[in-house]
Amino acid sequence: MNHDYEVAIVGGGHNALVAACYLAQAGKKVIVLEKNKEFGGATKSVYAFEGIGAKLSRYSYLVALFPDQIKEDLNLEFETLSRTVSSYTPSGNTGILINRIYDKESSDSIAAFTSNREDSDAWERFYQRIGEVARLLAPTMLEPLKNEDEIRSLLGDELWDEFVAQPLQVTLNKYFKDDLVKGIVLTDGLIGTFASATEKLSNICFLYHLIGNGTGEWRVPKGGMGKLVEALLQRAKSLGVELRNGTEVTSVESSSDGVNIKLKTNEELRCKILLSGAAPKVLERLTGIKAPTFRDGSQVKMNMVLKRLPKLKSGMDPKKAFAGTFHIDESFKQLEMAYHQAKSGEIPDVIPSEMYCHTLTDPSILSESMQAAGNHTLTLFALHTPASLFDRDHDLVKAEVSKRILAGLNRYLAEPIEDVILNDALGKPCIEVKTPQELEAEIDLPRGNIFHRDLAWPWRTQSEQGKWGVETTDDRIFVAGAGATRGGGVSGIAGHNSAMAALERLAKSN
Numbered sequence: 001m002n003h004d005y006e007v008a009i010v011g012g013g014h015n016a017l018v019a020a021c022y023l024a025q026a027g028k029k030v031i032v033l034e035k036n037k038e039f040g041g042a043t044k045s046v047y048a049f050e051g052i053g054a055k056l057s058r059y060s061y062l063v064a065l066f067p068d069q070i071k072e073d074l075n076l077e078f079e080t081l082s083r084t085v086s087s088y089t090p091s092g093n094t095g096i097l098i099n100r101i102y103d104k105e106s107s108d109s110i111a112a113f114t115s116n117r118e119d120s121d122a123w124e125r126f127y128q129r130i131g132e133v134a135r136l137l138a139p140t141m142l143e144p145l146k147n148e149d150e151i152r153s154l155l156g157d158e159l160w161d162e163f164v165a166q167p168l169q170v171t172l173n174k175y176f177k178d179d180l181v182k183g184i185v186l187t188d189g190l191i192g193t194f195a196s197a198t199e200k201l202s203n204i205c206f207l208y209h210l211i212g213n214g215t216g217e218w219r220v221p222k223g224g225m226g227k228l229v230e231a232l233l234q235r236a237k238s239l240g241v242e243l244r245n246g247t248e249v250t251s252v253e254s255s256s257d258g259v260n261i262k263l264k265t266n267e268e269l270r271c272k273i274l275l276s277g278a279a280p281k282v283l284e285r286l287t288g289i290k291a292p293t294f295r296d297g298s299q300v301k302m303n304m305v306l307k308r309l310p311k312l313k314s315g316m317d318p319k320k321a322f323a324g325t326f327h328i329d330e331s332f333k334q335l336e337m338a339y340h341q342a343k344s345g346e347i348p349d350v351i352p353s354e355m356y357c358h359t360l361t362d363p364s365i366l367s368e369s370m371q372a373a374g375n376h377t378l379t380l381f382a383l384h385t386p387a388s389l390f391d392r393d394h395d396l397v398k399a400e401v402s403k404r405i406l407a408g409l410n411r412y413l414a415e416p417i418e419d420v421i422l423n424d425a426l427g428k429p430c431i432e433v434k435t436p437q438e439l440e441a442e443i444d445l446p447r448g449n450i451f452h453r454d455l456a457w458p459w460r461t462q463s464e465q466g467k468w469g470v471e472t473t474d475d476r477i478f479v480a481g482a483g484a485t486r487g488g489g490v491s492g493i494a495g496h497n498s499a500m501a502a503l504e505r506l507a508k509s510n
């Protein structure tokens, strides 16, 4: 076969671009084929509202998992900023404030809320333990997969039992007494994952949320998430990667001497190796390679632009309350209740969600006049709203879910959020809501699953036997996106690992 490219990559999300840069740096001829007009997939920044100078991270918004090593290897101009506050959780007329660095103010806040120091002391011990896990696991993410025994001896039996062997619920009950404190911790086991705290899937999700770069710190992408895409595109261009947007791949056929790709434009391309930055379910449609089963995406994302920050019933300074993650109705019991209601097909009465104000850490995503006017952005991520809820009557359910989410937020505000939402140039309120179905329609996330499929333990298991966690049943085709083992989130890890696998395959033979 006459090959047009050594490697072709389906999809132009951030992972695909990371893979393309590594491959081009190794001297390979690479093309990236992205269906949409813009590259970036779930890492796009956009001006979402007519005439409003706010460039929003439309989908993903915080970075923890992106290893510094990738930034250095690819020489990327991309900066992330620390938040001063980790989280604020209102409850009635009071709340719990946790600063990014767990200090006296944070531990006093938990102690005042729970009326004793048990949970405030436990918090420190718990996060020291998970910090240890992060330090040990993070360096393995860009290496060939270790097996379970190797990871177990790396972590030691105690950490293994607490964070891997026992369901998260058991470990949370061991450390914490208070329902709200437990819930705040549990949320990291549920973001993007439709699970109960009794299921191992929440342990896996928890690990991904706490081990990033060896610290688990969630940082703000300076200038918005789209800056990562810009940096990657710039690097890819300078390395000679061919970048084609508005180019949908419609089928892929692999044979012993190469891979044939058909595009919607009826063009055909030939390559030696194909990487899929699109989800495994999309790859299944293109090739017939079976995707793993996975749960529905279960979040609703809301983006808002505000005239100013709203006041809180608890009296907490909004600049503090919204600077970190603002937890709404996320006690342990509320989270479990919402999960079980949604699982049985009902819209949860109380929808747990969390919210965050990007502009308190990085005002640069607003125009100068908006900054001067005191405008802000809010991004809200609601849990336990699976795609299945919206299947029957999408628009009606979307309206009801949105109403309940905003009612939840308003329970803690001294003034309704609707009163402080800015209007766009057409007089419409600056609020957009994305259901799982809309995420699938816009960026091909199957059933709106933000990780392309269920997250998997970041080591070799019975269901994952490949060397890099990116292999498929076809030795010319690799998964390069979030659906790889160790792939979920804005991490570039799947991109790096698929590039390593492709280079090894190319070195073997043509």
Ligand SMILES: Cc1cc2nc3c(=O)[nH]c(=O)nc-3n(C[C@H](O)[C@H](O)[C@H](O)COP(=O)(O)OP(=O)(O)OC[C@H]3O[C@@H](n4cnc5c(N)ncnc54)[C@H](O)[C@@H]3O)c2cc1C
Pocket (backbone or CB within 6 Å): 010, 011, 012, 013, 014, 015, 016, 033, 034, 035, 036, 039, 040, 041, 042, 043, 058, 059, 060, 061, 062, 063, 064, 065, 247, 248, 249, 250, 277, 278, 279, 282, 301, 439, 442, 443, 444, 445, 450, 451, 452, 480, 481, 482, 483, 487, 488, 489, 490, 491, 494
């Ligand atoms: C609402 C939301 C909030 C999130 N928040 C965070 C967060 O704050 N932090 C975090 O770390 N992670 C977050 N995530 C998860 C994270 O964004 C994703 O896991 C990650 O961006 C996936 O990147 P990717 O490059 O693997 O794939 P994607 O970004 O999904 O890109 C895949 C690309 O493939 C393209 N494609 C699909 N089919 C074809 C085809 N046939 N032909 C050509 N192109 C095709 C798609 O258009 C898309 O551009 C969030 C995700 C969502 C949706």
